Amino acid sequence: xxxVTQSPEALRLxxxxxSSLNCSYTVSGxxxxxxxxxxxxxxxxxxFTLYSAGEEKEKERLKATLTKKESFLHITAPKPEDSAxxxxxxxxxxxxxxxxxxxxxxxxxxxxx
Amino acid sequence: SQTIHQWPAxxxxxxxxxxxxxxTVEGTSNPNLYWYRQAAGRGLQLLFYSVGIGQISSEVPQNxxxxxxxxxxxxLSSKKLLLSDSGFxxxxxxxxxxxxxxxxxxxxxxx
Numbered sequence: 001x002x003x004v005t006q007s008p009e010a011l012r013l014x015x016x017x018x019s020s021l022n023c024s025y026t027v028s029g030x031x032x033x034x035x036x037x038x039x040x041x042x043x044x045x046x047x048f049t050l051y052s053a054g055e056e057k058e059k060e061r062l063k064a065t066l067t068k069k070e071s072f073l074h075i076t077a078p079k080p081e082d083s084a085x086x087x088x089x090x091x092x093x094x095x096x097x098x099x100x101x102x103x104x105x106x107x108x109x110x111x112x113x
Numbered sequence: 114s115q116t117i118h119q120w121p122a123x124x125x126x127x128x129x130x131x132x133x134x135x136x137t138v139e140g141t142s143n144p145n146l147y148w149y150r151q152a153a154g155r156g157l158q159l160l161f162y163s164v165g166i167g168q169i170s171s172e173v174p175q176n177x178x179x180x181x182x183x184x185x186x187x188x189l190s191s192k193k194l195l196l197s198d199s200g201f202x203x204x205x206x207x208x209x210x211x212x213x214x215x216x217x218x219x220x221x222x223x224x
């Protein structure tokens with residue numbers, strides 16, 4: 001069974017204090033790993049897709065990296081508007097014709113001014 | 114560009130009443146469509162997905178059903194709601210074999 005574990009569950013940072021969120025996964029063959037941002041009461045917003053170990057992607061203050069067992073979302077010099085819950089999800093190689101993501105429970109990030 | 118619309122945004126329904134949540138996608142054709150549920154303290158749970166009109170796959174046995182009457186329309190229904198059906202329901206779409214994009218969600222409270 002595919003599993004995704006995110007840590008920490010919650011993270012409080014001072015504005016400008018860089019840190020990383022972790023996503024550990026177990027899947028029988030990885031087709032892709034996805035990061036989303038979710039604001040309270042809203043649907044998840046797509047951030048990144050990573051397909052193979054060693055791959056990195058960046059967007060503004062966010063950088064996502066991938067190894068064979070985990071992914072990190074690095075936040076550099078965060079601002080209060082980066083406060084949100086960050087979700088990680090994996091897509092296994094099986095399930096051709098569909099798109100059955102397995103999600104972690106998320107990391108709730110709070111950036112304090 | 115593609116957009117996804119989901120309604121109603123908020124719904125309060127009594128136990129035993131029916132449910133209909135609707136979702137439409139614009140700007141694309143033949144998308145994969147999905148219904149997810151997000152309960153407090155739990156991850157997103159896939160309920161149904163569809164790869165074409167009339168083709169529905171259920172991931173979790175439950176009190177809910179889904180239908181896809183048109184290419185870009187996806188409906189989540191129930192004949193009789195249970196208290197345990199309360200939650201945040203998300204419609205989503207993807208180009209076949211690609212990233213999933215979510216709607217804004219519908220809050221359902223069963224009282």
